[in-house]
Amino acid sequence: MKRTILLKLALLSLCALLLTGCWSKRELNEIGIVTAIGIDRQEEQYKVTVQVINPSEVASKEMTTRTAVSTYTAVGNSIFETIRKLMTLAPRRVYLSHVREIVLGEEMAKEGIGKTLDFLSRDHEMRTDFHLTVAQGVEAEELMKILTPLERIPAEKAFSSIKSGEDSWAPIEAVKISDVLNAMLSEGNNPTLSGIRIIGNPEQGNQLTNVEQVDSPANFAIDGLAVFRKDHLVGWLNENQSKGYNYITDNVKNTAEYAPCENDEKGGITLEVFDSTSKLKAAVTSNQPRISINIELEAGIAEVECPLDLSKTATIRQVEKQFEEHVTTLAKRTIQVLQQDLQSDVLGFGDLIHREDKTYWKSIKHEWDNIFPEVETEVKTTVKIKRTGTIVDSYQKDVEG
Amino acid sequence: MWAISFTALLIWAGLGIKKLYNKGLWKDLIVYACGWAVAMTIITLYRFHIPVPNPLDGISYIYQPLSKLYQQLFS
Amino acid sequence: MELNEKITLRQFNLLIILFTIGTSILLSPASLAAYAGNDAWLSAILSVVIGLVILVFFWSVSRQFPTSNLVDISEQVLGKWLGKFAALLFACFSLISAATVLWVIGNFLVTQIMPETPMMFLHFLLMGSVVYGVLLGIEVICRTVEIFFPYIVTLLLIIYIFSVPSIKIEHIQPMLDGGFKPILEGAIFDASVSLLPLIALFMVFPKLVTDKKRVLPKVMGSYLIAGTFIIAITFITITVLGVEITANQTYPTYVVAKSLNVEGLIQRAEVVIAVSWLLTIFFKLSLYFYASVTALAQALNLTTYRTITVPMGMLTVALSLIVYPSTTYANEWNESTWLWFALTFGIVYPLLLSLIGRVRGIKGEK
Known part of the structure; x- marks a missing residue:
């Protein structure tokens, strides 16, 4: 009888050990939540810029002198490799489940986005509800650095701009990755992506002063549609x-x-x-x-x-x-x-x-x-x-x- | 971690064998011991990355002619 | 053998539904779309029709031997030694199927939810609960089915209903684009995955089920319910995601749940699918495992199957670690060999038993 009790105790402690699900736990203070990813081509390599939330800035009620987001950029052979490489710069492991927006550089879109889409749909951390956009005339990296008024997180601003724009302004289309893939893979269809463009002076955009003024000197706007033939950009539709x-x-x-x-x-x-x-x-x-x-x-x-x-x-x-x-x-x-x-x-x-x-x-x-x-x-x-x-x-x- | 779990499993197996031995259930004892032995061997080999023959390969080998025929039928 | 356990026909029917939904709910849309393209849902319907025919065949075999389970039947029909040998092969079939199912759920968790957890530990945990369930007996498993059934159905219906607004009918037009052949191929494959394994229920059905009034219509009804679930999910994944994406996903249903967004109120509901799938697969796994262990114990004339349950559980875990070295291997093996493997035990084996039994004039006896 004594033995069964002992056995039960051992089993219970084993359960406590295994069932708490602490194996791959990631606490909020150990991850860097990525809200937007910018992808460019640099020669034969990828340049990936991620926009990571500063949780203390977003959550705290007091005004601070730090920005709500930080960006990190690295260059590597593949997107996944580059994101891992960011570990050398970022203090935390980047976490991709909350990405709201993917910005593709125009140059890279011209060369072809098929290879990029592979990572975006293969990685298990990536969800499917983000918007895909193409940076018009600039590299995605520059766009990621613009701070926005009203919404403290720029990616959130882009996301809600597109979302509310789709509902109340005809030229805007919200494009999800499944739409792009379906259009790209279909024999009788081609994808379009929303364009995103910097207004004003990008130099000032990445400083906190940008959002300290009533009329921000730099901002970005959702504008135009990028037209693709299969997976490469062929041109733009104006408003x-x-x-x-x-x-x-x-x-x-x-x-x-x-x-x-x-x-x-x-x-x-x-x-x-x-x-x-x-x-x-x-x-x-x-x-x-x-x-x-x-x-x-x-x-x-x-x-x-x-x-x-x-x-x-x-x-x-x-x-x-x-x-x-x-x-x-x-x-x-x-x-x-x-x-x-x-x-x-x-x-x-x-x-x-x-x-x-x-x-x-x-x-x-x-x-x-x-x-x-x-x-x-x-x-x-x-x-x-x-x-x-x-x-x-x-x-x-x-x-x- | 690995060593602890392995020992725990061995103790578990030992307790089971002892129980069956006391009851005198010889046939059960043999099946019991064989099951444990095979399972532990496979798990140990797997743990140390030593290739184990896959039973599914054997099954595929048996059914190979049929599956080839079927694929020709639908190609 | 102590077999004083009894289950009701209602429990048995619920078991059939969950067993059939089992792995198919998450995996079928992808393979069907890969075979039949935008006609995958037609393929699913055809598969259910084929399934019904096979079900009638199973029923006729069970009528022929009304009080025996599969091992009893083989021993009576094939003689003691040959019968035992066949029963052992059947036990192996169930054990390997159990191992593959365990791998499937482990792989799902590792790919989609917990990528850093070693599969071995997930397998141990899952198999632990299955072994415990089987130790408690089929009666307990069936009562658990009764408890969980409403939850599983509700969870699945949530996903179904809320994906309706995203359906685009254009994705399945034009119908019959690739002709009839791919549809048939897909249907055969799907039937082999979702229906043929029901042979494992022969370790449960004729002997343990108490009331056998109007068995056939009730069983067919429950199979149809399960079939409807599979047809509906195939239809939904294809119309929501599109054919190419569905065929290219490992777990298309999960992706549908992931992209679900009803006016910002209901979103990120994929874990709902994961939970319901864990539950259905738990029952599928339990049943395979139960069939395997009881067949083995009965063929070897052990006093009770309970003594060997724990080591067999360990063996299942061990096998599950080595059966599929990779996802690609799993797909290839399922496409080329599984059909024949399942046909041998799901059709040929009972057919032979039935024919030889008829020739030798053997009727099931207690």
Whole structure:
């Protein structure tokens, strides 16, 4: 009897030893939480910059003279090796599970991002909910060093900029790694990534004084879309083209849309778009693929500078027509740029044709890159104005009238 | 750590054998001892990175003709 | 042999569901997507259909020998020595399957959650609980199934329901893109992974289950429930992640859970999947191990299987350390050999027993 008790005790202590899960424990004060990673190419090697949180700065209520984040940069043969190499600089082991943002340098994006994506999807510490961005015109390293006002952690600022931008401003698209991989691996699609750009003087951006002023001298903005062909960057879409892209790919949730007044009047009219849906259809007739795009907007009038009589249904219809043409032009220009200048099927026309007619697709999929610029498209937009805001007519009408 | 666990396992095995011996269950004793012996050998060899023949290789060898046939069927 | 344990049909059915969901919930989508591309979910449906046919076959064999377990049947049909030999081979099959399952769960934990913990310790801990469960007996395991079943289903449903908003139907269009052959291939493979191992239940079913009214519809029903879970998860992983990513992931279901984000309220829920998977795999492992130990004990005429449970558990741990040297080896072996290995014991063995039994006119007896 005594022995069984002894045995049970031994077993219990063994459990206590093994079950507490202390094997690979990592206490908060032993890890450096990385919020953003910047990846550049330096000759044949990778230059990796990580942005690590200073926990005491973020958590403490008193204002201190230290920055909320620090960056560390190292150069190595592979991303993983370089991140481990950072140990020579950083006091703590970097921890990647809370990465909000990955910034890829433009030069490196031109050379190809496929190899980078391998690490990002293979490493078990990396999650899948971060945003992928390309630094426009600068190295990723420079971008990582900008301190931001309002949000103490720059990566958090980028993350929420993109997230709220996607919800309320048409040109912005939030890109996750699974979207990029799917588009890259698909035969009839290509990826896009959001662009990110420095505004102001980068030299001042990495000093605490940058955030001590009301109007920070340096900041970064989410701007434009990077267009890829398979895994390398081929060019950029500007704001209007990005708008068109997001209208076509049904990525717009809420945005503002401006069009100048008709009849050469000065000023313009602005709509708040509440809802935008787009339907893409492919048809193949006598070996000629044809894509029809149907965009439907629901909007309210947000701002009027033109002398219009908005109490009449006919005027509303006229405004609707004006915006229908406007959005159609936006979409058409985007398609034109993608087909002629960039020659990259980021809109997924290939996949669309594949879904529509798989035998035809099989016969052309190897020369799709040559066929894509020639594909005929047709854009149709319907705008429905549901509200006119809290007032009916423009004051402008009375002033001028 | 390794030495402690190994000794603990040995003691455990010893206690079990003694119990079976006292009860006089010879057949159980043999299976018991064989099981422990094989298991401990494999674990020790594994611990010191000495290659152990993998039973799955043997199974693959037996089924090799069939799996080749199947792969041809679906290629 | 002391076999005064009894389990109810309800418990047995729950056991079937968890056993079938077992490893498949996390692994099937990847292999199905690798075989059948965007038609993987069709492949999963076909696999369930194939599974139902096999299930009817199992049922007919169990009807033929209503009061015997697998070892009894082989001894009656094949004669004492040949029967014992076959039973020993079956014990080896179960033991190796148990070891591979143990490796799978260990590898999952090491890859995704605890990369620095030596696998051996994880295996010891897991096997410790399994050995303890088996020592307490099948009755206790089945009652545990009853306790955990609602939790597992709830956890899985959470993942299912909250991934619905991220579904993109385009990922599975066009249907039947690669023709019918890959679908069939995927279905056969999936059936071999999720259904053929049910043969291990023959160490439990005919002898220990008490009420045998309307067995077939109930068992088929529970298999269909399990099948629905697998079809649904295949459909979800492919429509959420896309075919290429699903096929390229080791644990696609885990990745789906990882990318789950419902308006910022529910996110980072992957551990939910990990927990439910640990539970289902615990039961799968327990059952394999129970089948192996009881078959061995019965074939060797031991007084009770309990005396040899501990060393057999050690042996399972030892085997689990060496069976798969790497993930790549595991995939290759599963694709090339597992099907035949499982077919031999899951189909050929009971089929032979049934045929020879019919020819010799043997009916199960107490």
